[in-house]
Amino acid sequence: MMSGLEMGRVLDNHPVTRDWFVMDIAAPATAQKCQPGQFLHIRPIPTYDPLLRRPLSIYDVLSASGIISLLYRVAGRGTSLLAKAEPEDNIDIMGPLGRGFTIPMENESIILVGGGVGVAPLMYLARVSLERRCRVKLLLGAANATQLGAAKRFERVGAQVKTASLDGSAGRHGLVTDLLEEENPSDYSRIYTCGPVPMMARVSAWAKTHDMWGEVSLEEHMACGVGACLGCACQLNALQPGYAKVCKDGPVFNIDAVELSPDQGGKEKCLE
Amino acid sequence: MNKNKNLITPDLSVDLGGIKMKNPVAVASGTFGYGREYEDYMDIAAIGAVIVKGTTLEPRIGNPPPRIIETPAGMLNAIGLENPGIDVFLDQHLPYLRNKGVTVIANLAGNSIEDYAAVTAKLKGHQGIAGIELNISCPNVKKGGLQFGTDPLMVKQVVQAVKKETSLPVMPKLSPNVTNIVEIAWAAREGGADALSMINTLMGMAIDIDRRRPVLANIFGGLSGPAIKPVALRMIYQVRREMDIPILGGGGIMNARDALEFIMAGASAVSVGTGNFVNPRAALDIARGIQEYLVEQEINKISEVVGAAILR
Numbered sequence: 080m081m082s083g084l085e086m087g088r089v090l091d092n093h094p095v096t097r098d099w100f101v102m103d104i105a106a107p108a109t110a111q112k113c114q115p116g117q118f119l120h121i122r123p124i125p126t127y128d129p130l131l132r133r134p135l136s137i138y139d140v141l142s143a144s145g146i147i148s149l150l151y152r153v154a155g156r157g158t159s160l161l162a163k164a165e166p167e168d169n170i171d172i173m174g175p176l177g178r179g180f181t182i183p184m185e186n187e188s189i190i191l192v193g194g195g196v197g198v199a200p201l202m203y204l205a206r207v208s209l210e211r212r213c214r215v216k217l218l219l220g221a222a223n224a225t226q227l228g229a230a231k232r233f234e235r236v237g238a239q240v241k242t243a244s245l246d247g248s249a250g251r252h253g254l255v256t257d258l259l260e261e262e263n264p265s266d267y268s269r270i271y272t273c274g275p276v277p278m279m280a281r282v283s284a285w286a287k288t289h290d291m292w293g294e295v296s297l298e299e300h301m302a303c304g305v306g307a308c309l310g311c312a313c314q315l316n317a318l319q320p321g322y323a324k325v326c327k328d329g330p331v332f333n334i335d336a337v338e339l340s341p342d343q344g345g346k347e348k349c350l351e
Numbered sequence: 352m353n354k355n356k357n358l359i360t361p362d363l364s365v366d367l368g369g370i371k372m373k374n375p376v377a378v379a380s381g382t383f384g385y386g387r388e389y390e391d392y393m394d395i396a397a398i399g400a401v402i403v404k405g406t407t408l409e410p411r412i413g414n415p416p417p418r419i420i421e422t423p424a425g426m427l428n429a430i431g432l433e434n435p436g437i438d439v440f441l442d443q444h445l446p447y448l449r450n451k452g453v454t455v456i457a458n459l460a461g462n463s464i465e466d467y468a469a470v471t472a473k474l475k476g477h478q479g480i481a482g483i484e485l486n487i488s489c490p491n492v493k494k495g496g497l498q499f500g501t502d503p504l505m506v507k508q509v510v511q512a513v514k515k516e517t518s519l520p521v522m523p524k525l526s527p528n529v530t531n532i533v534e535i536a537w538a539a540r541e542g543g544a545d546a547l548s549m550i551n552t553l554m555g556m557a558i559d560i561d562r563r564r565p566v567l568a569n570i571f572g573g574l575s576g577p578a579i580k581p582v583a584l585r586m587i588y589q590v591r592r593e594m595d596i597p598i599l600g601g602g603g604i605m606n607a608r609d610a611l612e613f614i615m616a617g618a619s620a621v622s623v624g625t626g627n628f629v630n631p632r633a634a635l636d637i638a639r640g641i642q643e644y645l646v647e648q649e650i651n652k653i654s655e656v657v658g659a660a661i662l663r
Contacts, residue, residue: 081391082391082392083391083392084392084630084631084632122629127424127576127577127605127629128423128424128577129421130421130424130425130426130576130577130625130629131421131426131628131629132628132629173631299416299417300417300419300420300421301419302419302426302428302625302628303382303384303388303627303628304628305384305388305389305391305631306384306388307382307383307384307388307389307404307627308381308382308384308419308428308430308628309381309404309413309418309430309433310418310419310428310430311416311418311419312413312414312415312416312418312430312433313416314415314416320412321412321413321433322412322413322415322416322433327388
């Protein structure tokens with residue numbers, strides 16, 4: 080589906096944790112076209128410093144109302160500026176961009192594994208899948224109870240949720256992958272994951288061990304967002320020469336195409 | 352208000368050393384892929400010229416990531432000339448652009464004089480290419496990796512070698528990473544350059560203080576964006592003051608005012624690069640802005656303001 084440019088209108092922009100924000104944007108033309116797992120390329124400021132657009136995962140879409148929600152972490156100059164946006168402000172949107180998640184068939188049973196703010200693109204996938212009468216389970220791992228608050232939105236649309244926190248302030252004390260180990264792989268036809276690379280590496284290993292179909296959402300610094308500049312190159316696995324473009328070939332890739340290393344950085348799903 | 356203002360329909364067309372452009376705004380190589388990446392956003396045939404991704408004789412996989420990083424009012428890139436090779440360009444991308452009626456400038460690169468000649472020779476018999484931009488910011492492997500664009504003799508030789516293989520206009524893209532840009536421009540002209548493209552990126556770097564390492568896997572990258580605009584303007588001005596050669600000027604152009612600065616510094620046409628990432632329709636918006644300026648100023652032809660700011 081065609082992407083485009085739209086001047087959206089900020090409806091709401093508020094912190095949900097110390098450094099995570101949810102922004103609701105009225106952007107009816109863009110909202111019609113969004114698929115789960117795609118991203119919007121957002122200009123943080125109309126002047127030229129910071130210069131580039133920021134790729135932000137689509138968190139949720141209410142297509143009938145033309146509203147797109149973003150869940151983002153304030154990590155640098157661009158997202159700090161976005162955090163200052165107020166209702167009625169204009170916001171320069173390009174998108175939706177990228178290859179999103181494969182939507183399950185009707186009545187499938189799927190499992191989503193989110194780590195930190197990487198949970199963002201899984202929300203709209205949960206909504207769309209539940210509309211298809213799928214059974215959706217979310218395993219969410221985060222630093223603390225406040226961050227786990229993101230789970231409520233999943234519960235409201237009918238997803239079953241299990242949580243883990245690193246500080247033990249809510250849910251299981253530990254890693255989200257500990258929860259995954261307790262799951263019965265035969266209960267699910269598909270697994271989807273987004274979060275820190277070491278977490279996704281463990282999720283991928285689990286899926287591959289159980290021969291489960293799955294998709295991962297990757298991130299990389301981007302400039303153009305449309306596959307023109309080749310700036311967001313990513314080596315998918317050691318066997319395959321050359322690089323994939325995270326913006327155009329991804330950000331969602333099949334688990335079998337990607338070899339993730341548990342040692343690879345602890346970067347969360349969010350560009351500054 | 353002058354009552355005649357509405358009567359002026361300025362002529363925006365440009366002859367850039369034999370490259371016929373419908374308006375003076377091109378999109379820069381490496382920022383616009385092969386054009387089709389942006390077809391959702393505009394009629395790409397309305398752009399003055401699409402300078403396609405730098406292409407080499409053989410495919411290249413490019414540099415490992417990270418390849419880009421944002422910097423104050425700009426960005427660094429070290430893509431490493433990732434491209435599918437000239438044959439794929441000619442077979443898969445050029446026919447699409449030709450059918451769309453796009454004004455195409457091929458951007459060619461190599462690591463030896465022979466590479467440049469061979470990749471140029473491949474264009475023979477292919478319709479739909481308006482001209483050639485030569486990327487001379489590549490290392491010459493036969494000269495210990497010294498960049499072609501930093502040595503006047505090599506610049507002259509590479510332009511001569513390419514001119515021998517084609518009847519198309521040839522426009523080397525000059526590197527700003529030199530001590531004397533005018534000397535390089537003279538060498539390009541002596542080699543037979545029909546026009547000059549100015550400027551390529553300025554070499555720079557960024558450091559990650561947490562990891563105590565360079566940010567880019569390639570260590571160094573090319574700086575682009577508004578941060579380099581004053582440098583680009585200065586170099587174009589210096590060259591155009593010394594010689595009468597058409598220049599395609601670029602370096603951080605974001606809007607029509609920026610573009611007019613380049614034209615008044617001596618550029619016959621301009622190229623938008625990094626600006627495309629911020630506004631995919633920048634080239635068309637800028638062309639319209641230039642037209643509005645000409646109407647406002649009652650100027651009939653864009654060529655009347657080329658070099659207007661040069662003090663003789």
